[in-house]
Amino acid sequence: MPATVVTGSSRGIGKATALRFAADGYDVAVNYRSSEDAAERVAEEIRDRGREAIVVGADVSDSDDAARLVDAAADAFGGVDHVVNNAGIDQHVHTESLEPADFDRIMDVNVNSAFAVTKAALPHLRASEDNPSVTNVSSILAHTGAAIECHYASSKGALLSLTRSHARDFAPDVRVNAVAPGHVETDMTSDRTAEERRDELAAIPVDRYGRPEDIAEAIAYLRDATFVTGETLNVNGGERMG
Numbered sequence: 069m070p071a072t073v074v075t076g077s078s079r080g081i082g083k084a085t086a087l088r089f090a091a092d093g094y095d096v097a098v099n100y101r102s103s104e105d106a107a108e109r110v111a112e113e114i115r116d117r118g119r120e121a122i123v124v125g126a127d128v129s130d131s132d133d134a135a136r137l138v139d140a141a142a143d144a145f146g147g148v149d150h151v152v153n154n155a156g157i158d159q160h161v162h163t164e165s166l167e168p169a170d171f172d173r174i175m176d177v178n179v180n181s182a183f184a185v186t187k188a189a190l191p192h193l194r195a196s197e198d199n200p201s202v203t204n205v206s207s208i209l210a211h212t213g214a215a216i217e218c219h220y221a222s223s224k225g226a227l228l229s230l231t232r233s234h235a236r237d238f239a240p241d242v243r244v245n246a247v248a249p250g251h252v253e254t255d256m257t258s259d260r261t262a263e264e265r266r267d268e269l270a271a272i273p274v275d276r277y278g279r280p281e282d283i284a285e286a287i288a289y290l291r292d293a294t295f296v297t298g299e300t301l302n303v304n305g306g307e308r309m310g
């Protein structure tokens with residue numbers, strides 16, 4: 069059976085993606101940094117769907133932890149056919165108050181992790197005969213920038229460059245794509261005031277926030293689309309077109 073590693077799959081978009089992959093016939097390595105119980109529940113849901121799951125606590129911003137995650141998946145499933153670099157954090161702060169260490173932390177978790185996990189997985193992906201690919205989870209803010217989270221927006225922009233670079237580097241063996249979500253209802257966006265939600269919704273033509281499953285669907289498409297590599301799929305309800 070094909071197997072996938074989904075970083076940050078205890079909650080939100082990563083959880084929905086792990087469950088989608090299981091529904092599509094993949095065994096899944098569920099990864100978390102601190103939410104062990106939630107990750108175990110995701111694994112139980114995967115097993116209920118008839119697929120295998122392992123749970124690996126690993127801070128993927130640490131390259132040793134990233135390699136340990138990939139090794140655990142390869143050992144458990146006999147290989148790795150797909151990687152979803154989803155783990156991410158954000159922080160709302162203007163540049164005047166932004167500490168260099170906070171900038172570095174965001175880059176470590178959002179970008180360096182994708183490099184480390186992909187590098188560790190590459191030998192397994194190259195050995196896969198199951199349409200291997202990597203999908204990186206970027207953001208609409210990679211395109212627009214963000215006044216109160218320049219480090220987050222920069223990290224998501226860097227992910228798009230990493231995506232195109234790896235797509236060229238690994239071709240024709242392994243495809244690499246990115247998904248760039250708009251506003252999605254998860255813990256990451258749960259701190260919005262009613263006024264902020266009204267303003268955000270006014271900018272979304274389909275008149276709703278994204279659901280984690282909307283992003284999982286796009287990731288599943290990129291996983292299966294054998295003629296698509298180096299591409300960014302924007303999934304944002306029309307908030308940014310083109």
Ligand SMILES: NC(=O)c1ccc[n+]([C@@H]2O[C@H](COP(=O)([O-])OP(=O)(O)OC[C@H]3O[C@@H](n4cnc5c(N)ncnc54)[C@H](OP(=O)(O)O)[C@@H]3O)[C@@H](O)[C@H]2O)c1
Nearest residue numbers: 076078079080081100101102103127128155156252254256
């Ligand atoms: N929600 C949105 O509107 C939105 C929009 C655009 C892009 N995105 C991107 O989509 C991805 C998922 O976001 P989300 O909204 O689903 O976030 P979320 O609900 O806050 O979940 C974040 C996930 O990442 C994990 N994680 C964080 N740091 C980690 C680390 N160092 N090592 C391993 N796992 C780590 C968390 O694990 P724990 O549970 O253990 O903490 C959790 O599973 C992120 O890359 C985010 O930037 C989100």
